[in-house]
Amino acid sequence: MSSNILHTFSVQTEVETKVDLLQHVRKLISYGRYSTQLSDDGINIAFASSKELDASQNVSIINRSNSILENSLAATSKEETFTAKEFSTRYRNFLVTNIYTPTLTSQETKPLYYKHTLPPDTIIGSIQVLDSNFAVVSSYLYNIVIEYKNGDSLQGIEFIQVYNDFANYFNETTGELLVYFVKYRNSTGNHSCLLNNKPAYVEATFDDFDWITFEIFAGKKAYVINEVTDSFLITMPEEDSYSLRYENQVRIQLFPSLVNDVDQGWFPRVSYGSFITWDGNEKYTYEIPEFNAQHFNPFPPYKLVPFEKIGKIGNGLIRLEHTPSAIGNFPNITLFLDLLIEDQNENPLYALTTNTSKDGRVYEKKGEGTSVCWDTSRILSYDNNTGIIHVDLDVKDYHVIYATYYYEEKFLELNNINLNPLMNSEVQSGMYSIYLVPKISGGGLLNSIEWLKIDSQGIITAQSQEKPSFIGWTYGRPDISSQSFLYRYSVEGRSGGDCSNNFKYLILGEITVNKTSDATEVVSLDTRERGGGIKEELVDGLVIDHPEVQLYTDIGFGGGIPFPGQSVVVVRLPRTLLTTYGGRFTEEDLKLTIKRHLAFGHYPLIRYYDPNEIIITPVAGFSSNISGVHIKWRGNGIGWTASVDGINFSNIDNHLRYDGPFVYFDPTKEFDFADQIQIKNGNKYSNVVYLLIR
Amino acid sequence: MVVSITWAISSNGDSILDYNWGSISSGDVGECNEGNPLYLRHDGENPINNCGFYIRPVQEGYTGTNSPLDDYQELLNWGSQDHGLLVSFDNAVWTPHINGAGSEANFPISFTSDSIIANDEAHFWLKLDVPTTITVEGAPVSVEAGIRQFDHMFRYSYTS
Numbered sequence: 129m130s131s132n133i134l135h136t137f138s139v140q141t142e143v144e145t146k147v148d149l150l151q152h153v154r155k156l157i158s159y160g161r162y163s164t165q166l167s168d169d170g171i172n173i174a175f176a177s178s179k180e181l182d183a184s185q186n187v188s189i190i191n192r193s194n195s196i197l198e199n200s201l202a203a204t205s206k207e208e209t210f211t212a213k214e215f216s217t218r219y220r221n222f223l224v225t226n227i228y229t230p231t232l233t234s235q236e237t238k239p240l241y242y243k244h245t246l247p248p249d250t251i252i253g254s255i256q257v258l259d260s261n262f263a264v265v266s267s268y269l270y271n272i273v274i275e276y277k278n279g280d281s282l283q284g285i286e287f288i289q290v291y292n293d294f295a296n297y298f299n300e301t302t303g304e305l306l307v308y309f310v311k312y313r314n315s316t317g318n319h320s321c322l323l324n325n326k327p328a329y330v331e332a333t334f335d336d337f338d339w340i341t342f343e344i345f346a347g348k349k350a351y352v353i354n355e356v357t358d359s360f361l362i363t364m365p366e367e368d369s370y371s372l373r374y375e376n377q378v379r380i381q382l383f384p385s386l387v388n389d390v391d392q393g394w395f396p397r398v399s400y401g402s403f404i405t406w407d408g409n410e411k412y413t414y415e416i417p418e419f420n421a422q423h424f425n426p427f428p429p430y431k432l433v434p435f436e437k438i439g440k441i442g443n444g445l446i447r448l449e450h451t452p453s454a455i456g457n458f459p460n461i462t463l464f465l466d467l468l469i470e471d472q473n474e475n476p477l478y479a480l481t482t483n484t485s486k487d488g489r490v491y492e493k494k495g496e497g498t499s500v501c502w503d504t505s506r507i508l509s510y511d512n513n514t515g516i517i518h519v520d521l522d523v524k525d526y527h528v529i530y531a532t533y534y535y536e537e538k539f540l541e542l543n544n545i546n547l548n549p550l551m552n553s554e555v556q557s558g559m560y561s562i563y564l565v566p567k568i569s570g571g572g573l574l575n576s577i578e579w580l581k582i583d584s585q586g587i588i589t590a591q592s593q594e595k596p597s598f599i600g601w602t603y604g605r606p607d608i609s610s611q612s613f614l615y616r617y618s619v620e621g622r623s624g625g626d627c628s629n630n631f632k633y634l635i636l637g638e639i640t641v642n643k644t645s646d647a648t649e650v651v652s653l654d655t656r657e658r659g660g661g662i663k664e665e666l667v668d669g670l671v672i673d674h675p676e677v678q679l680y681t682d683i684g685f686g687g688g689i690p691f692p693g694q695s696v697v698v699v700r701l702p703r704t705l706l707t708t709y710g711g712r713f714t715e716e717d718l719k720l721t722i723k724r725h726l727a728f729g730h731y732p733l734i735r736y737y738d739p740n741e742i743i744i745t746p747v748a749g750f751s752s753n754i755s756g757v758h759i760k761w762r763g764n765g766i767g768w769t770a771s772v773d774g775i776n777f778s779n780i781d782n783h784l785r786y787d788g789p790f791v792y793f794d795p796t797k798e799f800d801f802a803d804q805i806q807i808k809n810g811n812k813y814s815n816v817v818y819l820l821i822r
Numbered sequence: 823m824v825v826s827i828t829w830a831i832s833s834n835g836d837s838i839l840d841y842n843w844g845s846i847s848s849g850d851v852g853e854c855n856e857g858n859p860l861y862l863r864h865d866g867e868n869p870i871n872n873c874g875f876y877i878r879p880v881q882e883g884y885t886g887t888n889s890p891l892d893d894y895q896e897l898l899n900w901g902s903q904d905h906g907l908l909v910s911f912d913n914a915v916w917t918p919h920i921n922g923a924g925s926e927a928n929f930p931i932s933f934t935s936d937s938i939i940a941n942d943e944a945h946f947w948l949k950l951d952v953p954t955t956i957t958v959e960g961a962p963v964s965v966e967a968g969i970r971q972f973d974h975m976f977r978y979s980y981t982s
Contacts, residue, residue, distance in 0.1 A: 129980060130927060131827035132973040134880065135907075137843035137852060139952055141967040 172655040179649060181390045186642055187547050189396070192635045193381045195620050198403045199414070199634065204374040207239075213367040216359040220402040220415075221378040224351065225328035226368045227291040230268050239371035240271055240291035242325035243349075247314055248285040254313035255290060257323070260306050270294075278338075279347020294323055296514045298441055305442050307516060321509030322518045324456075329364075333459045355413075358406040378403070380414060382562055382637035383539065385547065386449065394547040396562065396639060397539035398577055405566075405632075412566040412632055418575045419540045426461065429537045430454050435468075435530045440523045441516070444508075448515030450535035455482060455510050465507065465517070466532040477527070480506045480519060512536075544592065545579060547641050555641045558583045561603060563618065564634040565593070577636075580613065588613060692729030703736040759793040761807060768793075769808045825866035825980045831855045833943060834863070846952045848965045854948035859913070862944045862976060870978040873944070874930025875909055877919050880971045887968030897972055898925050899958075905951040907972070913947045930977045948974075 194200035198218050228237035246255070252272055257265040270292040277283035290310060297306040308323035332350035337343070344350050344365040352363040364370065380401040385394040402415040425432040433450050441447045446467075455465045464483040468491070470476050479491035479502045486502040506520040515535075523529070545560060546552045561580040567573050581590035582603040591598050604612025615621040619632040662670060662677050670677045678684030699722055705711040706718075713721075715734070722732045768784060770777040770793060785792040793807065828837045841860075846852040854860060864870055877897060879890035886893055900906030901918035908916040909924075911934045918924070924931040933944065955962040 129825070130975050130977045131829070132878070132975045133829045133838065134840035134883075134971060135843065135974050136840065136885070136969065136971045137950055137952075138845045138969045139965060139967050140845045140847045141954075141965065 171660070172657060174652050175655050176650055176652040178651070181548075181550065183385055183388045183394045183547070186549070187384055187394065188640050188642060189382055189384060190638045191382065192620070192637050193379060195618075196405060196414070196632075196634055198405050199379050199381075199401075201379070204378050208372040209370065210372070211367070211369045212364075214361060214363050215370070215372070216356070216361055217372070218359050218404045219374055219378045220353065220360055221375045222362075223327055223329075223373045223375055224362070224364070224370055225291070226364075226370045227271055227273060227328055228371075230271055238293065239373070240293050241328050241371075241373055242293060242295075243273075243289040243291045243328050244310055244323050244325055246288040246290060246310070246312055248287060249314045250288045250312045251314060252288065254311070254318075255288075256311045257290065257292065257294070258309045258311060258320070260308075262309075265294075265308070275349075276347060278345045291328060292323070292325070295325070296323055296511045296516055298447060298514055298516065303441070305445070307442075307445070307511075322511045322516060324509065324511045325513055335459070355404075358411050359404055380416065380564060380634070380636065382639070385541075390548070390550060392548070393543075393551060395541045395543050396545060396547065397541050398562070398564075398636060400538055400540060407632075410630070411569045414564055414566045414576075414634055416540050416564070416576055417567075417573055418577065419537075421574075422537065422540065424537070425534070430458075430463065430534045431537050432532075432534055434532050436532070438529050438531050440525065440527070440529070444519055444521060444523065446517050446519060446523060446529055446531075448517065448531055448533060448535070450533075451513065451515040452536045452538070453510070453512045453515045454534040454536050455512055463534040465510065467507065467517070467519070468530045468532075469521070469523070470528045470530070472526050472528065474528075476500050478506070478521065479503065480521075482507050540577065542577065542579070545639075547639065549641055556643060558589065559603075560639040561613075562636045562639065564636055566632055566634065568630075693727050694729055696731045696733055697726065698733045698735060700735045700737055703738050706736065759805065759807070760790045761793075767809045771806050771808065773804050825864050825870060825978075827976055827978070828861075828863050828865075829976075830861045830863070831858070833861055833945070835861065843950055846950055848952050848967075849954040850952060852950040852952070854950070857947070859945035859947050862946070863942065864978075864980075866980050866982070868981060870980045872977065872979040873933040874977045875919070875933075875946075876924045876926055876930040876975045876977060877907060878926065878973045878975055880973055884971055885969065886971040888970075890971065893970040893972055896970070899956060900951070900953060903953065903956060905953040905956075907974075908949040908951060910947045910949075911945075916949065918951075927975070927977050930975075 194202075197203050204219065223241040225239050225241045227240045227243075229240060231237055252274075255272055257267075257270055259265055270290055273289045273291055274285055275287045275289055277286045294308045296308060297304070299305075309320050310323055311318070311320040313319070329349045329351055332344050332348070332352050336345060336348045336350040338345050344352065344363075346365055348365055350365065354361045354363075378401050379399065380403070381399045383397040383399060385396055387394060398416060400416055400419050402413070405412045405414070420428055422428075422431075424430055431450075433448075436449055438446055438448055453465070454463045456462065464481060466483070467478070467480040468476060469478040469480070476491065477500065479500050481487075481502050481504055483502075484504050487504040489502050491500050491502055508518045508520050510517045517531075542562070545562075547555055547560075549555050559582045561582060563578055563580070565573060565576045565578060567576070578591070578593040580588050580592075580598060580603065583589050586603050588598045588601045588603055598613050598617075601611040601613050604614045612621070614635070617631045617633045618635050620635065662680060662683060664683070667677060667683050701718060703709045703711075705713050707714055718734060719732070722734065726732060768780060768791060770780050780793070783794050785794060829839075830836060831838060831841075841854065843852045843854065877894060879894040880886070881890070884890045888896075897906050898919065898921050901908075901920035901924070904918065907919045907924075909919070909931055910916045917931050919931065922929050953965055955964050957963070
């Protein structure tokens, strides 16, 4: 049997209660890190910093290069088609192709301007293109073409070409990375490599010509270009349907410097392009002849970049700064890439190269350090267009990578304009205008890129062009006549009338270097530490060898080192100062007061006089029986009497001379030896002077 | 003759049919009747024997958060880990209701004195120890908030 009682309980998992909240606000403790070590005898005084100089922030470029239609994006962004063997264009830099995407009935075919080259023994069925996510790209977006030697199938396969219109992409600011890989299989196994495109058609070289027929070999993807009357004439190997597109850099434009470091020069660049305009009478060719006068290595248009510090952009991916890079086989030459990878202590870790002749050889760093061997197996592939290199290496963020390589120069660097304000102090005082002088029919120029320096008032203060002189002209508005550069010489100015402008200079852009911070933005922190100074017991010993310790105000003499004087001064004071004579001071008081006012080392002799007393002082020696005795005393010139031996001297007034503050008594009487002379004035008496025989 | 059992919260007090412990926070121990004993008495002429306590799922009128069976099993699980419903006959030694001891009529927690004589009272104390976490399959699981209910059963035998 049983009996029950129902129990109920509630489980509470949070307890709500009110508490008083006391808020402590504490200053955040922050630590500054000094990037420079002080020497042992250095003393912290202050830390000062300001905003770092940065070309991308400080330099601004206003683009005016599109003021000629042919140099504008609108004119160069369109695609053209032609069915012929020859065509004319106003631009020298273009892409042309007669290879299109495989036919898909629902879509029209697209031209494929680039090709990625695979070895001749590639198994065509194994070829795949992968995107950044390693997803297989549709085979309808590219076309695989077999290229035979000299265009003759009987001579065998020269290359397998994957024609495409893809492009690897890396944005340095956002870090966005898009890369394509090409996978294939050949006699040596499976491979995958970065998409490394070259243009579908290139300008013909010596090897492209059949020197019997003086024609380009059929099947060769090359063209010939000739400058004719008002354009460039392009001759293709054969008549076919072609599509044409202009390269991004076909236009001549101003670009900022490639380098951003404060300790290097900031030289603006001009893209190497060429185009022709025609105004019905004259042909104007805009080109940059000085481009070919640059220093190339080994030959134009290639330049060498030694030990460039580069960075990682993705897993196993690094990127060269100068593009397009020139790695691999080129007409008449093979160019190599070397990569040296060090740790943060400058110890070499890896030495990679594409130069097979270096394989296994020891790389030795100058000075101390371990040596590593050159390795040709770890540079897996590269894309010359973007400078992206795929390496078989886990590249760490702390690795320091130096690349030595060649690149194809696409710019002219203006080495005579340094925009770095630390190196060119005048660069912030005005504006630079960079312009291009065209070649006019039949003419020729050595230099076409020139510059002007314009001050804040819009007046031209300097120029590079030899003549004419624009100094003192206004840079000006294009509608003002007379001495306005824009009006008289640039393509933006008006022509006709009294100022016909046939010069048609193309202003590429205006450059200013701005100040992004000033003195008020300098941050300074007092980093002095308490303590220091010289220990008292060491001062005497230090003064001899280091007299500068006396500059410390607490131990040194700022006003000079005192020396004790050695003299006696007689101080005469009236007796009436003394308390014994009704005054307020004792003799001790007066002694102390005097000492206070005397320099150290001076001894006072204090003599008290009766202010009522007349002190007479003989002026000259005395002798009896000699006239002309002079006696002088302090006083005014009236009321004096004198006594000699107690007898009043009569008629003293005739013998007195007052020459303040002294009275002179010049009696003609002859005095006897030991005569006593006393001077009186009212109730005042002088001391008695005894005449002595001299 | 049918013996009737009376539960009370005071000696010879009025009968109670249920008891509400109120809110117990996880990690705390609730004391039934504020730490005072509860009382049991019967009206049989003879003593009742084989006295013991056990718990069972609520049979009807369940108003808890989960289910009668969940609450029952949970309480036994707590007991197995030294928490749960604890009974003492001397307010000194406490015994939890666990599986096999206080979980059903055949496995009660026996009274220390096995019989209650007629018109006498047995008294006992109850505590509810609510854990914050309980180990389930080797892993700690937090005890969730909610209303639980269980029937506290008194088992006995009577011979008239």
